[in-house]
Amino acid sequence: MIRVLGAPDKRVRAKSRAWVQGHHSFEVTKTAVVKAVEAALARPGTAARATHPQAAMKAFAAKIRPV
16 A cells, blocks of 8 residues: 555556545544444443554563563
């Protein structure tokens, strides 16, 4: 995807942007996020902190291989 979006050809970039917007439009994304939050709130449990997967992997790697 990076190769396509970074393509020097304007037509390729325009088509790629159109595809991304069609599949990941604001409305589609908003609906998915609202559903995910509603599902999370409906489950039993307590408040928790969300951690981005990349941050979690960095923390995990630091435990395995301290700098």
